[in-house]
Amino acid sequence: MTKNLTRTIAGTLFGLALAVGCGAPDSRTAEAVYLDExxxxxxxxxxxxxxxxxxxxxxxxxxxxxxxxxxxxxxxxxxxxxxxxxxxxxxxxxxxxxxxxxxxxxxxxxxxxxxxxxxxxxxxxxxxxxxxxxxxxxxxxxxxxxxxxxxxxxxxxxxxxxxxxxxxxxxxxxxxxxxxxxxxxxxxxxxxxxxxxxxxxxxxxxxxxxxxxxxxxxxxxxxxxxxxxxxxxxxxxxxxxxxxxxxxxxxxxxxxxxxxxxxxxxxxxxxxxxxxxxxxxxxxxxxxxxxxxxxxxxxxxxxxxxxxxxxxxxxxxxxxxxxxxxxxxxxxxxxxxxxxxxTAMNSRKPFGSLNSPEHHAAARRIAGEGIVLLKNDGKVLPIDPQQTKKLLVVGENAIKGMTIGGGSSSLKVQREYTPLEGIVAAAGDRMEVVYERGYLGHLATSYNGVDSKQNLSDDRSAAELIADAVAAAREADAVLFIGGLNKAWGQDAEGGDRREMGLPYGQDSLIEALAEANPRTAVVFVSGNAVAMPWIDRVPAVVQGWFGGSQAGLALADVLFGEVNPSGKLPFTFPRRLEDNSAHALGEHPGTRDSVRYREGIFVGYRWHERQRIAPLFAFGHGLSYTTFDYANVRADRKTLSRSGRIRVSVDVTNTGDRAGKEVVQLYIGDRESALPRPVKELKGFSKVSLEPGETRTVSFEITPEALQYYDDAKGLWTAEEGIFDAWVGAASDDIRGSVEFTLK
Missing domain, CATH: 3.20.20.300 (Glycoside hydrolase, family 3, N-terminal domain)
Known part of the structure; x- marks a missing residue:
């Protein structure tokens, strides 16, 4: 008997017992307050x-x-x-x-x-x-x-x-x-x-x-x-x-x-x-x-x-x-x-639903809005069927299911669209889509008894896989390499950390060979982590596609073909080298079985990069669009902030391109002088706005004294010191478009 049926029968019998006033589990339940919602x-x-x-x-x-x-x-x-x-x-x-x-x-x-x-x-x-x-x-x-x-x-x-x-x-x-x-x-x-x-x-x-x-x-x-x-x-x-x-x-x-x-x-x-x-x-x-x-x-x-x-x-x-x-x-x-x-005793909760069209649409929408366009010179993306009649897709992650594995987040899905399936569906009869494996990675397709039923075997050697992909790249109008990480232990998975920041399975060599064979090669990553990109200057476009769930392939194709204008921004910094990350710069990962010290303190991510003046590969908050945005007239409604007051900082944002798009406007605040070391600036506000071509909107943020505080560990309390602060407004932590200063009194 299933637990759902057991729970239903038990509840029904108990309710009947109460109704007739006999045989209840407890002789006092007739006046039981705990049952009265x-x-x-x-x-x-x-x-x-x-x-x-x-x-x-x-x-x-x-x-x-x-x-x-x-x-x-x-x-x-x-x-x-x-x-x-x-x-x-x-x-x-x-x-x-x-x-x-x-x-x-x-x-x-x-x-x-x-x-x-x-x-x-x-x-x-x-x-x-x-x-x-x-x-x-x-x-x-x-x-x-x-x-x-x-x-x-x-x-x-x-x-x-x-x-x-x-x-x-x-x-x-x-x-x-x-x-x-x-x-x-x-x-x-x-x-x-x-x-x-x-x-x-x-x-x-x-x-x-x-x-x-x-x-x-x-x-x-x-x-x-x-x-x-x-x-x-x-x-x-x-x-x-x-x-x-x-x-x-x-x-x-x-x-x-x-x-x-x-x-x-x-x-x-x-x-x-x-x-x-x-x-x-x-x-x-x-x-x-x-x-x-x-x-x-x-x-x-x-x-x-x-x-x-x-x-x-x-x-x-x-x-x-x-x-x-x-x-x-x-x-x-x-x-x-x-x-x-x-939860369990709440009789007023809704019934819920499973695998509904609305849920599939939500998964696709969220995935599409989170995809980040890291680099783009417009030569490949968005894919234009008028310019690209033959499209080559290369990479194991284009065909590998990613909802299985990775630890406790492993799932059994009704349907998972792979990137290749999404691309083929989006291309329709407008272009020819050709696929080459390019490299062999993690071939397992099951986890805890859930099996995707995929066959990922390939008899070719690594050299043959690269050679075949390169030959196909020379014949194509454009190339999409879809690689990155997967849910194997030692990559993006519970129970073990990655061994290195570089791409596994020889993907770097493959990308370089593809870029040499066809300069119109775009790189798409399926991963949940930053990776090194030694070939970054040799490719015209890079996309961070994440693990997109059931609708991953469809959402990715939406962005690659321009049906969805990318608007995602990085929630973490991509360092150029592992040593540029604070935990590794100070030699404090992974520590030992007994202890690990966070010697970098508050200087994590972009806070560390800016303190050490280390340029990232891609900064926190970075993300491009198929359109462009102009920021103008950064201003504050007052110059002085009292302990019980607030300041409004505003900026005018204009879509200066020819496509509708969304921009994430970011507010950072920095303290000119403080008793304890502070980051150059810290995120304290953001707003995502949707703009038609030529449209301008004013985006405003309210700053209160709480946003200016730091934790004084000697005193064990939060404090905001009087003095001059800067409010920076921009499109990324390293792309500041304007600033204003104000004083806390």
Whole structure:
């Protein structure tokens, strides 16, 4: 019997028992306040808690299967069911194994990776994303979506960067809030992860992160804080790594002091799978719901005894011996009940939908808006059928499915359009499209029992593959190379970091050979990370296409053929060399099994590049269009900002090209002089505007004293010093179009 049917039958029987006044699970349920959804939430929680036995309380705090925890059957409180995200709803797995359960009705819509969502720089896209994925989770009867992720992009080698929202805490904060709200309006809890400092996969289960308090508060915590205080997240997932000597899934400073005390978080802290290590610490240091213990997050162990979890029998025995307080137990149970009442017990939530045309359209729209045009001289892109009668597509990533693999974000989709399929469909009968493999990469097509059924084998040698591609390039009017990374371990995947910043599988040599054979060669990357580009001066166009989900190929073709004018901007910096990245410049990645030091402090990403005066390959916020935009008349409505006031900074933006397009106008602020070192400038505002050819719009930003603050770790507080500040307005962190100065008094 499926869990959906079990839940439906149980609810129906319980409702009938109440209606006739007999045989209810609890003799007092006739006047049960906790079942009355018109009553205040906290009153319902107190009522339910008062009816529970010690055994029932303990049972709610740990898993009963890979992805579920127990409810209270006697009281009619249902189980809680989690599902992996954050890009789609994971297929059903066996009760006690990671392999899929071979259902035939659990395919999903795969949405673009969160790097692509962040690259839209558009909170409206984030709201659409959350609403759509929340509807799919609701339809599948999931109560907790394990996502989104907002860990900061500290190094280009982090294998899990594709699941996060870039290097800047302000951008991540603005993008995560609508996602959470969209998910939770479906009665599904967002579980924001991984709290905190999980910025690499190397040694992720054991390394102790050493970071100063200033960097913690300015760089690594703001997106989580926004998720809690603005997004209203109902759950948070702890990280695997340690901080201050304690694992983050039971960490006094992070969970008790910051999350629950300082931020007022009223939801449940959920462990990452296998992230719990000690009963006493789990009890005392903030963990509420334990999953995946005795599993490294990937292995199969059908003999797990859930009653022996750290928050199971060992916890009950501590209470019975008087070694743990029931007051603390009740706080944990209240949090889990609050989560349950908001989700599984919410009879007013919508029904949801799965694989609807609206969801496919949303996935395609988000992917198209996140694609970034990194370089373009107009010779190849957008593809013009009048000039290109024969188009050669080269590269394994043009045909390889990317929704399978990569760790917990691996999905089983109803349909995935590859780049080649999208290009062929867009070309129609207007041009001939020819394909060459070019290189052999990762040939696996299955993960945890999900198989794309692709055959990626090829008998040719590496030299033969290049030779055939080059020969075809000489005969083509234009070439599209589609490569980059994939979801194999050691590339963009959970559990391991990349080995190097360069492209794998000899792609650099292939690109150089193609460019030599045909100067009209454009390069398209499918990846979630920055890569080195030693051949950048030899190609006329470069596109960052990301992992685009189910509709990846169609969305990419929309941009390549000009049906969608690219408007994505980079959510992280592309350094020219790995050594230009702060973590690697200071020799602090990956550290050791015991510890890793964040010696760069607050100087992450563009903050480091500007402080060290290192020119990036492509800057944070960079992204081109098929049209052009002019910025004029940057101005402020006053020159002085009081402690309780605000300043409005405005700029006139004009579409000076011949195509409609969208531009992301970015506001950065810099402090002329401060007691502590500060970045040259920091992102403090952005706005995406749509303009017709010749149209001008005024874009305005409001600056308050809060935007000028930094965290003084010596005093343990945020402060804004009096003095002169600069407000810069531009199209990227390295493309400033105007500025104004003002004084804080």
């Amino acid at each position: 018109t009553q205040p939430l906290e009153k319902r929680i107190d009522d339910a808690l008062g009816r529970m036995t010690l055994k029932e309380k303990i049972a709610m705090l740990h898993a009963q299967s890979k992805f579920s925890s127990a409810g209270v059957p006697r009281l009619g409180i249902p189980e809680l069911w989690c599902t992996d995200g954050p890009h789609g709803i994971r297929p059903e797995v066996y009760w006690n194994r990671w392999d899929q359960a071979e259902w035939t009705n659990d395919s999903c819509t795969a949405y673009p990776a969160l790097t692509c969502l962040a690259a839209t720089w558009n909170p409206e896209m984030s709201a659409l994303y959350g609403k759509s994925i929340g509807e799919e989770a609701r339809y599948r009867e999931k109560d907790v979506l394990l996502g989104p992720g907002v860990n900061i992009y500290r190094t280009p080698l982090n294998g899990r960067n594709f699941e996060y929202m870039g290097e800047d805490p302000y951008l991540a904060s603005r993008m995560v809030v609508p996602y959470i709200q969209g998910v939770q309006e479906n009665g599904v809890a967002a579980c924001v992860k991984h709290f905190a400092l999980n910025n690499q996969e190397s040694y992720r289960l054991c390394t102790d992160v050493s970071v100063d308090d200033r960097a913690l508060h300015e760089i690594y915590l703001p997106a989580f804080k926004a998720a809690v205080q603005e997004g209203g997240a109902w759950s948070i997932m702890g990280a695997y790594n340690k901080y201050k000597g304690q694992h983050c899934c039971h960490n006094r400073y992070l969970l008790n002091d910051i999350l629950k005390r300082d931020w007022g978080f009223d939801g449940a802290v959920i462990s990452d799978w296998g992230g719990t290590h000690d009963t006493k610490e789990a009890v005392e240091y903030g963990l509420d719901l334990e999953f995946g213990t005795w599993s490294d997050g990937m292995s199969t162990n059908p003999a797990i005894a859930y009653d022996q979890y750290y928050l199971a029998a060992p916890y009950r025995e501590m209470i019975e011996r008087g070694e743990a307080s029931e007051e603390l137990l009740d706080d944990k149970v209240r949090r889990v009940l609050r989560l349950n009442f908001r």
